[in-house]
Amino acid sequence: MTDGDSNSTEPITERTMVATVAQMATFKPSIESREHYMVVVEGWEVGKRIRLRDKPLKLGRGASCDVVIPDSQVSGQHCELSGKSSQTDASIMDLNSTNGSFVNGKRIQGTVRFRPGALLRIGAQTFRHEYLLPSEVRKAEEMGRDLEKARHYVQSLLPAPIRSGPILTDWMYLPSTELGGDAFGYHQLTESTFAGYLVDVSGHGVGAAMHSVSVMNVLRQRALPNTDFHDPSQVLRSLNDMFQMESHDGMYFSAWYGVYDIRTRLLRYASAGHHPAYLVDSARESARPLQTRNLVIGAMPGLDFSAASVEVAPGSNVYVFSDGVFEVTTRQETQWGLADFLPLLTAPAVEGSTESSRIYSAVAKVAQPGPLEDDFSLMVVTFL
Amino acid sequence: MELEVSPIDDSINRVRLVGRMDSPGVDQIELRFTAGVIANGRKAVIDLSGVSFLASMGIRMFIAGARSLQLKGSKMALFGATTEVQSVLDTVALDQIIPIAATESQALALLKA
Numbered sequence: 001m002t003d004g005d006s007n008s009t010e011p012i013t014e015r016t017m018v019a020t021v022a023q024m025a026t027f028k029p030s031i032e033s034r035e036h037y038m039v040v041v042e043g044w045e046v047g048k049r050i051r052l053r054d055k056p057l058k059l060g061r062g063a064s065c066d067v068v069i070p071d072s073q074v075s076g077q078h079c080e081l082s083g084k085s086s087q088t089d090a091s092i093m094d095l096n097s098t099n100g101s102f103v104n105g106k107r108i109q110g111t112v113r114f115r116p117g118a119l120l121r122i123g124a125q126t127f128r129h130e131y132l133l134p135s136e137v138r139k140a141e142e143m144g145r146d147l148e149k150a151r152h153y154v155q156s157l158l159p160a161p162i163r164s165g166p167i168l169t170d171w172m173y174l175p176s177t178e179l180g181g182d183a184f185g186y187h188q189l190t191e192s193t194f195a196g197y198l199v200d201v202s203g204h205g206v207g208a209a210m211h212s213v214s215v216m217n218v219l220r221q222r223a224l225p226n227t228d229f230h231d232p233s234q235v236l237r238s239l240n241d242m243f244q245m246e247s248h249d250g251m252y253f254s255a256w257y258g259v260y261d262i263r264t265r266l267l268r269y270a271s272a273g274h275h276p277a278y279l280v281d282s283a284r285e286s287a288r289p290l291q292t293r294n295l296v297i298g299a300m301p302g303l304d305f306s307a308a309s310v311e312v313a314p315g316s317n318v319y320v321f322s323d324g325v326f327e328v329t330t331r332q333e334t335q336w337g338l339a340d341f342l343p344l345l346t347a348p349a350v351e352g353s354t355e356s357s358r359i360y361s362a363v364a365k366v367a368q369p370g371p372l373e374d375d376f377s378l379m380v381v382t383f384l
Numbered sequence: 385m386e387l388e389v390s391p392i393d394d395s396i397n398r399v400r401l402v403g404r405m406d407s408p409g410v411d412q413i414e415l416r417f418t419a420g421v422i423a424n425g426r427k428a429v430i431d432l433s434g435v436s437f438l439a440s441m442g443i444r445m446f447i448a449g450a451r452s453l454q455l456k457g458s459k460m461a462l463f464g465a466t467t468e469v470q471s472v473l474d475t476v477a478l479d480q481i482i483p484i485a486a487t488e489s490q491a492l493a494l495l496k497a
Contacts, residue, residue, distance in 0.1 A: 202440035204407060250448055254440075254476065273443075273476035295480045299447045303480075327439070335437060337468060 034131050036083025036090040041371050043125035044070055047144055049137065050127075052083035052090050059122065060095075073099050073123030081114065083131075090114040090129060099123060105331050105369060121369045147179045150209045157216055159185050161354075166262055167194050168382040172356035173375070180375035181208030181253065182322045183216040189229055192262045196381055197235075199297075200274065200322045201253040204374075211251050215243065219257075232257045232270035236294065236305035240272070245298040252298035256320050258290070260312065260383065267318070267383075270307035272297045275323060275338055282315030284346045290318070317355065318381045319345055324374030325359075328367040336366060355380040385409035386434075389420050396427045396495065398488070402434030405442030414445055422449045425456035429491040433464035438472045450482045459483070463491035 036052035050057070050067060058065045062076035069078070075097040083090030093111040094101040101108050102121040114120065116131040132140065155173065162169045169186060181201025189195050199215050201208040222229050224238035235257050245252045256277050258269035269277070273296025276289030294305045312318070326341035341363070350358045356378045363376070385403035392398050399421050403409050421428050430446075432438075446462070453459050461483040465473060473484055483494035 200440070202444045245444075245447070246451075250444060252440075252444060252447065275475050293474075293477050295477045296443070296447075300451075300481055323440075335468070337471070 033085050034133055035085050035137075037130045037132060037137065038081065038090075038120065038127040039130055041119070041126050041128050042369070043123075043127075047148070049130075049141070052081050054082060054084055056080040056082040056093070058095075060097075069123070069125055071123040071125055074125065075099065078122050079120075081120075083114075088116060088131060090131075092120060097122070102369065119369060126369050126371075146206055150206050151175045151179055154179075154183065154209055154213060157183070157185070157213065157220070159187065162186075166384050167260065168384065169196075169379065170354040170356050171377075171379040172354075172360045173377050174360070174372065175209075175375050176204065176324065176372055179206065179209050180204050180322075180324060181212040181251070182324065182375040182377040183212035184320065184377055184379050185216055185220055186379070186381070187220065189259065193230060194260045194262070195229060195258070196260075196318075196320065196379065197255065197257040198274075198277075198320045198322060198377060198379060199253045199255045200324075200375075200377070202251055202296075207249060208251060211243075211248060212253070215239065215253065215255075218242065230259050230268075231307070232259060232268055233305045233307040236270050236272050236297065237303065240297045240303055240305070241301065243298045244301055248298065252296045254296050256290075258318070258320075260381075265312050265383070266309050267312050268307055268309040270294065270305050272305060273299075277318055277320040278342070278345050279310060279312065280317045280319065280345050281313055284348065287319075287342055287345045312383045314384060316383050318383070319355075319359075320379045320381070322375055322377040324372060324376050325363060325378050327374060328363060328372060330366050331368055333368075340366075355382075385412040387413040387416050387420075392429070392492070396429065396492070397421060398431065399428050400431040400434060404437040404439075405435050405445075406437060406439040407441045409437075410439075410441040410445055417445060417449065418452075421460075422452045425453065425458045427458050427495050428453070428460040429488055429495065430460060430462045431464050431488065432462055432469055433466070435465070435469050438465075438469045443472070443476055443478065446478065446482060459495060461485060461491040461494045463488055 037049050040046050040048045058080050059067045060076050060078040061069060061074045077095045078097040079095055079101045080093045091111055092114045094108050104118055114129050116129050118129050120127045158173060184198035186196035197219055199212055201212045227234050227238040254272060254274035256271045256274045258267055260267045269290050271291045272294040276291035278287040279290055280287050292306045292308050326338050328336045330336050344359050344362050388400040390398050450460055463485040485491040485494055
């Protein structure tokens with residue numbers, strides 16, 4: 001029986017009374033109070049959590065600052081932050097910095113409120129304000145460590161870029177802070193055939209990442225029963241049979257899978273619930289969508305998946321990517337979509353930059369400061 | 385994210401969804417959607433005209449709901465999607481398991497078909 005449990009039918013005995021009194025004697029009310037923190041979400045030490053107090057904390061590049069930030073765009077003494085645990089908002093004051101302090105994308109003047117969840121950008125550094133109980137901080141740090149491990153594991157499974165031969169590859173994989181369920185890869189099937197794929201599991205977090213790793217391992221090891229890996233339809237059908245959502249915690253995924261034959265220059269491909277990949281010619285005059293209309297993987301058992309093929313001219317690129325590449329909230333707080341993103345594919349190459357870096361830089365310029373909302377996964381395959 | 389359920393007749397509910405159907409948005413309504421729309425096994429037409437963004441967690445909610453209704457011998461239809469949301473529905477080919485219409489009357493006709 002517990003305090004306030006007046007409806008309990010358990011009889012009160014001498015023993016339970018002793019236990020209750022003993023519990024009351026050791027009971028201490030919670031004295032936790034919320035504290036202000038800022039967390040580095042982009043910059044020199046991602047994940048670092050800095051506590052704010054009544055006394056202002058000075059941020060800058062100079063050695064005399066409380067938090068020294070190694071960033072050439074940050075002034076010697078850039079800004080000051082403080083926060084009282086009894087108040088929800090912290091405050092921030094710009095110290096006449098050269099390049100400015102920006103809260104949620106707006107340059108501030110003097111002292112302003114710094115609300116929980118708000119983003120502060122100075123130079124190339126972005127911080128998020130958190131107002132948490134110490135127990136919440138411990139939990140967040142534990143979760144952050146788990147996510148970091150999962151992030152490293154997914155990255156370790158990605159193939160190395162191919163820099164020579166008839167097929168070249170480069171890619172960019174930037175998991176979001178929550179870690180999404182993207183995975184991709186490629187490999188030679190035979191001397192003359194090459195397969196590439198990308199999957200995007202619904203949801204975020206370690207669960208989605210684990211699921212994407214399971215799918216990726218099946219594809220890497222070619223471990224689908226009775227499946228010809230040269231046939232995209234068969235591969236998607238077998239994945240659908242193996243990964244039904246009711247057997248995998250309600251998770252489904254979208255997928256794109258393609259097989260290129262070096263002798264015939266034919267690319268056979270199929271997609272399931274995934275936006276198109278795009279084939280861009282060497283002159284960058286057009287971006288041809290490569291998509292077949294099929295339901296996502298895991299939604300319904302026993303489905304067939306249609307495939308298609310296209311001839312690939314020398315010097316063409318194929319861009320395969322997840323929706324996190326284009327579903328971004330812009331600095332003007334509008335929603336970007338695939339149609340907004342597509343012109344980037346035919347934009348001129350940038351000397352000294354890989355295609356995936358060029359496109360990431362362009363997206364990052366459009367998106368709100370800080371990490372992207374979803375995983376950024378982009379694979380570029382060049383067919384010489 | 386908001387969810388409103390109102391009966392159209394004895395066997396069909398109208399469900400109006402408003403807001404962004406991303407992870408945080410779906411977290412706010414999924415339990416009520418399952419309890420108030422799926423559990424009773426009534427047919428449902430889902431009004432998407434107030435949905436400004438549809439992400440994978442929203443699609444997942446619809447697929448899981450449609451499959452549960454199918455097991456109960458019932459079904460649901462979607463209608464009123466904005467151009468952006470319709471584009472997502474097209475990409476995932478959701479119409480292969482859930483009827484999708486432009487208007488409520490068309491959605492009702494699909495349920496009765």
